[in-house]
Amino acid sequence: MGFAIAVTKERRAGETRVAATPDSVKKLIALGAEVLVETGAGLSASIPDAAYVEAGAKIVPDARAAAAAADLLFKVRAPEADEIAALKSGASVAAMLDPFRERDTVKALADKGVTAYALEFVPRITRAQAMDVLSSQANLAGYRAVIEAAWVYGRAFPMMMTAAGTVAAAKVFVMGAGVAGLQAVATARRLGAVVTATDVRPAAKEQVESLGAKFVAVEDEEFKAAETSGGYAKEMSDAYKTKQAELVAAHIQKQDVVITTALIPGRPAPKLVSATHVASMKPGSVIVDLAVEQGGNCELARLGEVAETGNGVKIVGWPNLPGRVAADSSALYARNLLSFTGLLAKDGALAPDFEDEILKAACVTRGGEIVHAGLKA
Structure with a gap:
């Protein structure tokens, strides 16, 4: 009885998160697991090895040693080639695999005989809320987007009345009112900005207004039907995009900060902010593009850069x-994984029920094959 969970250091450039915390380690051990943590795995999230040891984990010297001993490997991003090579056939991996863009990794996992779960495929149903990695991480992304905007913006966010004169409140426009967008709205409001937001989903209007922001959208019949059963935004028609772009063009030129958050699973990010829109903005304005890793919502965004335009706009x-x-995002992600592990473990052993709708949706490789319908070529 019992099973081994391994947690290895993230090796992707710029990845500071870790897939387990001392708190989650204690609870994983209570489920019957032995937890192996690669030395230094949590340092970038402010978690020293000693904290894992105190929680009951065993520290191992490198990723290969951890992966080789694992029945279940926890990662934030997809495992690297050497980690996959070290895994036992029949082992399992749970991570944000980004399977549409990491198809070679998915194939390598299948070829190794690994059962792999893409946590971003966990369905957005009530029973799976505690496992929803997209929501937990998007919350913090939305918050951080506003902090980044405030750092780059050369003025204050709140209105300030002083003896030397009045500082006007910043005008912040959030494009996309999903989890990240709503948190951006809430954070910008807390900082004292005048906030507006837009989204193609009708349900977003009430959510935006409940946070004290004004909703901006072309509210026609297409808009009223623009949401999938899973709660994601649908791709809109060209006609709607034209009308929305006209509304955005009139609104965006008055804004100090624009935060874009629109994503469509498995597709490039929709282009919401054109070069023409950017050219209409005031000098000193800021755009923060949360979708830059999937091509960007702003056509002038550059991955890993603060792009400066000729008219003084920073993107x-x-x-x-x-x-x-990293500390907070790791803590939330680790809790998501802990909840997910509750579906995999029973009576101190790994015994997943692949008929469970959550596991069925999340499982991408099993028995040497790619099993997810959306990934079969």
């Missing part, structure tokens, strides 16, 4: 904003 293209709040 922030930092990837992995949750990684800039």
Whole structure:
């Protein structure tokens, strides 16, 4: 009885998160697991090896040693080739695999005989809320987007009345009112900005207004039907995009800060902010593009850069904003994984029920094959 869970250091450039915390380690051990942590795995998230040891984990010297002993490997990003090579056939991996863009990794996992779970495929149903990695990480991305905007913006966010005169409140426009967008709205409001937001999903209007922001959208019949059963935004028609772009063009030129958050699973990010829109903005304005890793919502965004335009607009293209709040994002992600592990473990052993709708949705490789319908070529 019992099973081994390995947690290895993230090796992707700029990835500061870790897949387990001392708190989650204690609870994983209570499920019957032995937890092996690669030395230094948590340092970038402010977790020293000693904290894992105190929680009951065993520290191992390198990723290969950890992976080789694992029945279940926890990662934030997809495992590297050497980690996959070290895994036992029949072992399992749970991570944000980014399977649409990491198809070679998915194939390598299948070829190794690994059962791999893409945590971003966990369905957005009530029973799976505690496992929803997209939401937990998007919350912090939305928060951090506003902090990055405030850092780059050369003025204050709140209105200030002083003896020397009045400082006007910043005008912040959030494009996309999903989890990240709503948190950006809430954070910008807390900082005292005048906030507006837009989204193609009708349900977003009430959510935006409940946070004290004004909703901006072309509210026609297409808009009223623009949401999938899974709660994601649908790709809109060209006609709607034209109308929305006209509304945005009139609104965006009055804004000091624009934060874009629109993503469509498995597709390039939709282009919401054109070069023409950017050219209409005031000098000193800031755009933060949360979708830059999937091509960007702003056509002038550059991955990993703060791009400066000729008219004095700065476009922030930092990837992995949750990684800039590594301690908190790791803690939330580790809790997501802990909840997910509750579906895999029974009576101190790994015994996943592959008929469970959550596991069925998340499982991408099993028995030497790619089993997810959306990934079969």
